[in-house]
Amino acid sequence: MTFKEWAAAIKGDPEFYSNDKMMYSDVNCSGYGITTLEGAPKLCYDFKCQNNKLKTLKYGPETCSGNYNCNNNLLENLEGAPKYTGGYFECSGNKLKTLKGGPSYTGLHFKCSSNDLKNLEGAPIFVGGSFLCNDNPLENLKGCPKYVKNNFNCSNTKIDNLNDIPKLIEGDFICKNTNLDPNKSHKVFSNIRGVIVSDVPITVVKDVNEEIEALIDIYEENYTKESWHKIIQMIYEKENRDLAEKMDAAKGEERDKLFFELGEKMGYTVLTKEMHELMMTDLRYFKN
Numbered sequence: 001m002t003f004k005e006w007a008a009a010i011k012g013d014p015e016f017y018s019n020d021k022m023m024y025s026d027v028n029c030s031g032y033g034i035t036t037l038e039g040a041p042k043l044c045y046d047f048k049c050q051n052n053k054l055k056t057l058k059y060g061p062e063t064c065s066g067n068y069n070c071n072n073n074l075l076e077n078l079e080g081a082p083k084y085t086g087g088y089f090e091c092s093g094n095k096l097k098t099l100k101g102g103p104s105y106t107g108l109h110f111k112c113s114s115n116d117l118k119n120l121e122g123a124p125i126f127v128g129g130s131f132l133c134n135d136n137p138l139e140n141l142k143g144c145p146k147y148v149k150n151n152f153n154c155s156n157t158k159i160d161n162l163n164d165i166p167k168l169i170e171g172d173f174i175c176k177n178t179n180l181d182p183n184k185s186h187k188v189f190s191n192i193r194g195v196i197v198s199d200v201p202i203t204v205v206k207d208v209n210e211e212i213e214a215l216i217d218i219y220e221e222n223y224t225k226e227s228w229h230k231i232i233q234m235i236y237e238k239e240n241r242d243l244a245e246k247m248d249a250a251k252g253e254e255r256d257k258l259f260f261e262l263g264e265k266m267g268y269t270v271l272t273k274e275m276h277e278l279m280m281t282d283l284r285y286f287k288n
Contacts, residue, residue, distance in 0.1 A: 003059070004039035006032050017041040027061075030069075037080070046087070049073070057081045057101075067108070070094070078102035078122070088129060091115070099123045099143070109150065112136070120144040120164075130171065133157070141165055151194065154178070162188045162202070172197055 004014040006029050011017075017024060020042040027040070027047050034052040037060040041047075045066035054073040057080035061068070067087035075094040079101035088108035091099075096115035100122030103110075109129030117136040121143030124131075130150040133141075138157035141164040151171035160179040165188050172194035180186055185201040196202050 001033050001035065002039065003029060003034055003037045006034055007039060014039060023065075026066075050090070068103075071111075076116075089124075092132075110145075131166070134174075162186050165190050167191065169193065173202075174198075175200075175202070 003017075007016045008014040010029075017027070017040060022041070022043065024041045024044040025046070027044050029040075029052070030048050031051040034049065034054060037049065037054065037057060040060050042061060043063045044061045045064070046068075047061050047064050048067070048069045049060070050069045050071040050073070052073050054070065054075060057070060057075065057078060060080050061082055063084070064082040065086040067089075068082060068085045069088075069090045070081075071090050072093040075091065075096055077096065077098050077100060078091060081089070081091075081102045083103055084105045085103050086107040088110070089103050089106045090109075090111045091102070092111050092113040092115065094115050096112065096117055099112060099117065099120060102122055102124070104124050105126045105128075106124050107128040109132065110124055110127045111130075111132040112123075113132050114135045117133065118139050119142045120133060120138070123133075123143050124145050126147050127145045128149045130153070131145055131148045132151075132153045133144070134153045134155040134157065136157055138154065138159050140159055140161065141154060144152075144164055144166060146167050148166045148169045148171070151174060152166060152169045153174040154165075155174055155176040155178070157177075158179050159175075160181070162175070162180070165173070167189075168191045170193045173188075173190075173192045174197040176197065176199045178200075180198075180200045182200045185203050187203050187205055189205050191206055192204055196204070
């Protein structure tokens with residue numbers, strides 16, 4: 001069955017989702033044996049296509065402001081997935097050999113467990129919830145996120161070092177049943193705010209640099225002008241100095257307008273998406 005055939009059966013019209021300018025609230029085509037997403041909407045809130053026979057996410061939504069679930073299909077890569085999800089992104093139980101093509105930012109958790117991944121290249125840079133890559137034949141953690149808002153789980157893998165773990169993990173670091181040497185203490189250069197759950201000795205060496213300090217400030221209970229200035233410093237590093245200086249001096253609607261201008265100029269990188277999420281959910285971030 002194709003997505004269009006599913007739409008015809010459920011909605012009575014194979015072209016029901018063909019309006020590319022319309023935002024659809026919740027599309028759930030799970031468990032119908034669908035083999036292609038051709039005809040799927042380009043804009044949606046939640047998109048759930050798990051438990052089908054998809055070999056590609058091509059033709060699927062380009063923008064997903066809620067959750068995206070493509071678990072238990074036949075996917076070997078994530079080409080065609082949205083570049084950003086406001087909620088979670090789940091792609092577990094596939095045949096993924098790479099995460100390339102997937103989102104660079106998720107507002108909630110990212111779960112890629114039980115695939116054929118040997119590394120994490122292509123993973124999101126920023127994960128607004130937990131990052132779960134357990135139960136893969138991972139040989140290393142190359143490409144893993146820089147920032148994880150909640151827990152990080154790399155258990156039941158073949159990793160033999162922790163060289164590439166996220167720079168900041170706000171929750172727990174869970175790492176059991178791996179190829180790490182149990183007779184050796186493994187140093188990790190990271191900021192782990194939760195507890196370490198592991199069957200090998202792990203020593204944390206905090207790596208607090210300017211970028212991480214800014215990320216930490218963003219998620220403190222009160223968003224202050226000092227935090228804003230640290231973000232501006234990060235923007236300076238992106239070589240958008242003129243626009244950043246204008247933003248630093250601006251207030252209210254003018255600042256918001258310049259923010260979106262910067263977002264377009266930077267191609268909506270992880271930094272701007274992260275700021276956008278905060279701006280949409282908590283106006284305290286912009287208080288003077």
